[in-house]
Amino acid sequence: MADNGVLPSMGSVGDSFDNALMENFWSTLKIELVHRNSWRTRDEAENAVFTYIDGWYNTRRIQKDLGWRSPDEYEKAWHTHQAQQAQAAIVQPEPTGAR
Incomplete structure (x- = not known):
């Protein structure tokens, strides 16, 4: 991970990235x-992750x-x-009698 500049953890204790x-x-x-x-590229990977999250996981x-x-x-x-509700x-008005 270090060779690719990636950190092993995204968060610290107590933030949302550490919960279950x-x-x-x-x-x-x-x-x-x-x-x-x-x-092949980081851009391709980022686009795939975005597509997965936005197009599949959530919808x-x-x-x-x-x-x-x-x-x-x-x-x-x-x-x-x-x-429908x-x-x-x-409410449609009732027709009135002829005057």
Whole structure:
């Protein structure tokens, strides 16, 4: 790591990079992306990590707490439900009798 100018730790005790959630995230990223690929340049690697985080990890991965849906699917369903409720809340005026 030292030959490539990489530090062995990203954080210090007490910050968010030392807690179990971040450790789990980095472990998942390494298993699913880093150990399965190689890149010719640092830019290629950075773009791959960005694409993984933005395009897969956050938006398409199904989650138990979202009813086994991805965040994209959950948000789409939520917005559809909100639009349906808003449409149902619109009250059409009753036609009045002829005058």
